[in-house]
Amino acid sequence: MxxxxxxxxxxxxxxxxxxxxxxxxxxxxxxxxxxxxxxxxxxxxxxxxxxxxxxxxxxxxxxxxxxxxxxxxxxxxxNINTEHLAKQVEEYKNGLIVYEYEQALVSRKLDTVVTDDEIKAYYDSREELFLLKQPILKASFIRLKQDAPEIERVKRLFRSTNFEEQDLLERYCAVYALHYALRDTAWYYADELARKIPISKINEDHYSQTGRIFEIIENNELYLIILHDSKFRDTRSPLSLVHSNIRNLILNKRKIDLIDQMQKRILDDAHKKNNIEIYN
Known part of the structure; x- marks a missing residue:
């Protein structure tokens, strides 16, 4: 200091x-x-x-x-070739100027509204782009100390679809659970989910056993896990999982098209006005 x-x-x-x-x-x-x-x-x-x-x-x-x-x-x-270096600097400067112009054009002109219908159409027309490289899962879990009370009752409530019993389980978890997720409906890649719970201890062959409670003990803690849905590698990814990626792909395509149209318009105009000539 x-x-x-x-x-x-x-x-x-x-x-x-x-x-x-x-x-x-x-x-x-x-x-x-x-x-x-x-x-x-x-x-x-x-x-x-x-x-x-x-x-x-x-x-x-x-x-x-x-x-x-x-x-x-x-x-x-x-040993520096100053002439070559100056040429490189000039090319780099020119590239930056054009890039700044392109970004300004994109900022002003790019239509950033992408509808769900457009995303669905893109998804349906390019099935091969959205094959899973690893399993994905929907899961609920409860992480408890091994000596937590009423474990058997907790397992029964965990399986239940009754609203009142789900509410009882939520209250129990609020008091005794170290971490829990009871109503998460999102898809997770297996390696992403593994950062939350020891899913790697469940064999992939068992991923299709939805509704079953898997009990895993790790570091003197008990994990209760229910798989609600699963999809395996080389199967098609759900639209909800790739929705954001597709939107970005569509916007990037629009951006490329916008820049290409601008370049073509400028070149066509330059040729018409004889501002470009190629000498033989």
Missing amino acids: IRVYILAIAVLTSLFMSCQQGKPTPVARSFDQYLYPDDLQGVVPPGVSGDDSIQLVRAYIEQWTRQQALLHHAQRNV
Whole structure:
């Protein structure tokens, strides 16, 4: 922390001395390159002050000195074709300008409304894209200490579809369960579910045994698990699981089409106005 405040004092002193002497005083040097107070303009975003602003300035200065040191070393140890380098820089700059224009166009023109009918049509027409690479499951579970009371009663309530008994189980879990999910209707990939419960201890051959209570003991804790539905690898993924992915695919296709149309329109217009010529 002391170093941070020393840095802040140094930067402020440099700024003050610059104003007093009418010439800039550097805040850092790396070999023959100097960093001046004016170079720090914009480093700290509006609204950031105190220790946060000091840390940002410090990080920038350290990054600058590191980059300049590496650049100094590279320039003395690599034979640089300056003409080729300049061409690469120009191409990179031009690519950035075009990219910024394309992003501005997408921001203004892209239709981001994707209906459920469009998503369903995409899903139905591209079945091969949505084959599962691993099993998916719908599951409810209760995680308890091994010595939790009334385990047999809990298992009976867990199987029940009666609203009042489900309410009793919810109250029990609120008091005794370490973690539980009784009404989760979402699909989960097996490896995703394994981060919540020891599903890997259930053989995949048993995934189709829906409605059964699986009892697993791990780390002196009891897991009660009911599988409500399952789908196996190489079968078609449910639409609900890939809904968001399909929406993104549709939007990405629209984005590509929009950019292609823009490019074609610009080129066609340039050709019509004789702004493009290819000389033989």
